Amino acid sequence: MATLQAIKYNDGSLEILDQLLLPESCTYISINNVQDAWSAIREMKVRGAPAIAIVGSLSLAVELRKLAAPETKKDLHSLVKEKLDYLVTSRPTAVNMQLAAEACVKLSNNLVDKASVDAAEAKDVLVKHLEAMLANDIADNLAIGEHGARDIAKKCGNKDKLRVLTHCNTGSLATAGYGTALGVIRSLHKANLVDQVYCTETRPYNQGSRLTAFELVYEKIPATLICDDMAAAAMKEFKIDAVIVGADRVAANGDTANKIGTYQLAVLAKSHNILFYVAAPFSSIDFQIPTGQSIPIEERPHSEMTHTGSIRTAAAGIHCWNPGFDVTPAELITGGIVTEKGVFKSDQLVPV
Numbered sequence: 001m002a003t004l005q006a007i008k009y010n011d012g013s014l015e016i017l018d019q020l021l022l023p024e025s026c027t028y029i030s031i032n033n034v035q036d037a038w039s040a041i042r043e044m045k046v047r048g049a050p051a052i053a054i055v056g057s058l059s060l061a062v063e064l065r066k067l068a069a070p071e072t073k074k075d076l077h078s079l080v081k082e083k084l085d086y087l088v089t090s091r092p093t094a095v096n097m098q099l100a101a102e103a104c105v106k107l108s109n110n111l112v113d114k115a116s117v118d119a120a121e122a123k124d125v126l127v128k129h130l131e132a133m134l135a136n137d138i139a140d141n142l143a144i145g146e147h148g149a150r151d152i153a154k155k156c157g158n159k160d161k162l163r164v165l166t167h168c169n170t171g172s173l174a175t176a177g178y179g180t181a182l183g184v185i186r187s188l189h190k191a192n193l194v195d196q197v198y199c200t201e202t203r204p205y206n207q208g209s210r211l212t213a214f215e216l217v218y219e220k221i222p223a224t225l226i227c228d229d230m231a232a233a234a235m236k237e238f239k240i241d242a243v244i245v246g247a248d249r250v251a252a253n254g255d256t257a258n259k260i261g262t263y264q265l266a267v268l269a270k271s272h273n274i275l276f277y278v279a280a281p282f283s284s285i286d287f288q289i290p291t292g293q294s295i296p297i298e299e300r301p302h303s304e305m306t307h308t309g310s311i312r313t314a315a316a317g318i319h320c321w322n323p324g325f326d327v328t329p330a331e332l333i334t335g336g337i338v339t340e341k342g343v344f345k346s347d348q349l350v351p352v
């Protein structure tokens, strides 16, 4: 699978591709502890819901591998919980880090109660659990790709070629590899079904122009970059067949938080009678919240809007609003929610 690697991990050594430097420079930086990971996530050197959870979790594995055998399992549990709670504060909207933390804390708790397991063995079990996230994510993404490609091809009348629009970055640079929405596009391309991918610039961080375009060019998938404000005209002009985006958190009713600009694409897709899909691992569905109204929306620094690098591009003193995400109502997700378990209608989501 010749795709880009946002995350490199080998026996306790963790590196990430510094995505703030893309596309001009492919530079890997070391992540030596949880604090390094928290900062890299907060600064968006690594971003993307699954990648955030994986880098956060692997940074804890890096620390635990270096840790001398803890005195007691209770000491180990307290340390693990403290570190994971801290990692969850790095970015609030994507649910993946929160759910990964909850799963690891639950495992640690179970190990405390297991008399047959000593502190050193418990640490090893936790390290293996954290390290397994990398391979699990790639397997999930390959399944998402296949389910999504099959569903889009079928619902688009099994046309020879398809024109698909996507937003932000949901590929190998947002996951452990292959991607979610961009994974579906990779699977469509593998099946020789892609006429053209339209990727939006995705202001203000420009995940589309800097990252998705980079991935599509890297893999020679036919693609056209458009500005965010060109989406309606592109849907009309190019007769786009489907829109597919990622997700940071899906509520129990199917309302979906994703990169800012997703909601307006869903409204535009509806008005152009274009199928609208969300692609995400099933773990992105937060059954603890009933609707999208409860999803916390991260506000990002205004400098992301007023500057390009160090160059000011907006008037000094202007007030800014810079939410990183918006919520698309379930009823606008007309194609379905594509997961590794299959494609679901919004009202078909049930915990497994």
Ligand SMILES: CSC[C@H]1O[C@H](OP(=O)(O)O)[C@H](O)[C@@H]1O
Pocket: 047, 048, 049, 050, 168, 169, 170, 171, 174, 175, 179, 180, 181, 207, 245, 246, 247, 248, 258, 259, 260, 324
């Ligand atoms: C594989 S889903 C990635 C998801 O995360 C992105 O947000 P950010 O770049 O701010 O982390 C965007 O919402 C994508 O859909």
